[in-house]
Amino acid sequence: QTAGLPNVTILATGGTIAGTGATSTTTVGYTAATVGVQALIAAVPEITKVANVTGEQVFQIASENMGNEQWLILAKRVNALLAQPNVDGIVITHGTDTLEETAYFLDLVVKSRKPVVVVGSMRPSTALSADGPINLYNAVNLAGSPAAVGKGVLVAMNDQIHAARDVTKANTTTADTFRTAELGMIGYIQGGKPFFYRDVTRKHTVDTEFDISKLDALPQVDVAYAYANVGDVAVKALVAAGAKGLVHAGVGNGSLPAKTKPALVAARSQGVVIVRSARVGQGIVARNGEANDDQLDFVVSDTLSPQKARILLMLALTKTNSTKEIQRMFYTY
Numbered sequence: 001q002t003a004g005l006p007n008v009t010i011l012a013t014g015g016t017i018a019g020t021g022a023t024s025t026t027t028v029g030y031t032a033a034t035v036g037v038q039a040l041i042a043a044v045p046e047i048t049k050v051a052n053v054t055g056e057q058v059f060q061i062a063s064e065n066m067g068n069e070q071w072l073i074l075a076k077r078v079n080a081l082l083a084q085p086n087v088d089g090i091v092i093t094h095g096t097d098t099l100e101e102t103a104y105f106l107d108l109v110v111k112s113r114k115p116v117v118v119v120g121s122m123r124p125s126t127a128l129s130a131d132g133p134i135n136l137y138n139a140v141n142l143a144g145s146p147a148a149v150g151k152g153v154l155v156a157m158n159d160q161i162h163a164a165r166d167v168t169k170a171n172t173t174t175a176d177t178f179r180t181a182e183l184g185m186i187g188y189i190q191g192g193k194p195f196f197y198r199d200v201t202r203k204h205t206v207d208t209e210f211d212i213s214k215l216d217a218l219p220q221v222d223v224a225y226a227y228a229n230v231g232d233v234a235v236k237a238l239v240a241a242g243a244k245g246l247v248h249a250g251v252g253n254g255s256l257p258a259k260t261k262p263a264l265v266a267a268r269s270q271g272v273v274i275v276r277s278a279r280v281g282q283g284i285v286a287r288n289g290e291a292n293d294d295q296l297d298f299v300v301s302d303t304l305s306p307q308k309a310r311i312l313l314m315l316a317l318t319k320t321n322s323t324k325e326i327q328r329m330f331y332t333y
């Protein structure tokens with residue numbers, strides 16, 4: 001331990017940042033989640049000059065296999081570590097496919113103002129110009145920085161800092177995949193130093209009403225995706241499978257196709273909470289816009305993507321079944 005350096009814990013969960021390919025030019029068709037946390041740290045000795053780094057292997061999975069069960073374990077570990085006075089910040093190494101979902105879940109349930117930074121890579125560790133080492137270096141610097149305190153969960157990728165709520169993976173394979181399109185990323189990392197230019201205004205971390213400390217499961221919430229010619233098969237199947245909440249990823253401004261709407265209305269009458277969201281990727285889903293939400297007793301997702309609306313709805317359902325209260329939460333977080 002070097003006095004004067006921040007203490008940063010790296011929680012490793014797998015992903016491409018811990019992936020290996022057959023050759024240095026293998027940038028697709030590699031195997032994710034093979035390199036352990038100590039090897040990840042050893043590959044970037046520069047991080048030990050900017051922080052006292054400790055590593056823990058929490059999972060070793062590709063992030064397409066991330067789920068509610070892992071989120072609860074991870075969030076509890078983050079909260080336990082951040083409650084310790086000798087931990088200044090946390091870095092979570094993660095696959096990129098669901099990275100934005102884990103980041104937003106933590107943004108809603110971490111009970112600390114200390115920095116939590118989620119990081120991944122697009123190229124496996126064995127690739128030419130692997131992006132994992134620089135991303136990890138930036139993430140550790142960010143997690144140890146007083147400038148990152150109170151900003152909520154951050155995503156550090158490609159020299160950029162994004163807020164968990166608004167960032168999305170936006171390209172299947174390129175290194176610049178994480179984008180906060182219209183709302184904008186919140187800063188850069190240059191020479192290991194964070195530069196912030198904007199803040200998120202939505203409540204997060206210590207200012208949320210969610211408490212996962214005593215939970216070992218989350219309510220079942222699923223997403224039904226709309227498209228031309230869609231019917232009601234998916235909605236009916238999800239309700240039959242026990243969904244307590246459904247996010248409808250509608251077309252346009254969250255529009256409800258005529259062949260889907262009756263199934264959603266029926267689900268609501270059985271107590272399933274329906275959130276109207278949009279598959280578009282940008283913009284506000286207007287309450288009482290494309291559907292009469294007051295009359296239907298539906299909730300709108302505001303600007304949250306369907307996959308993030310699912311997370312907020314799960315957490316909302318741990319507190320209440322009131323659609324009025326849940327709508328308030330969607331305008332708060």
Ligand SMILES: NC(=O)C[C@H](N)C(=O)O
Binds near residue numbers: 014064120121
């Ligand atoms: N770039 C990546 O990390 C993709 C990988 N499938 C994952 O999410 O684990």
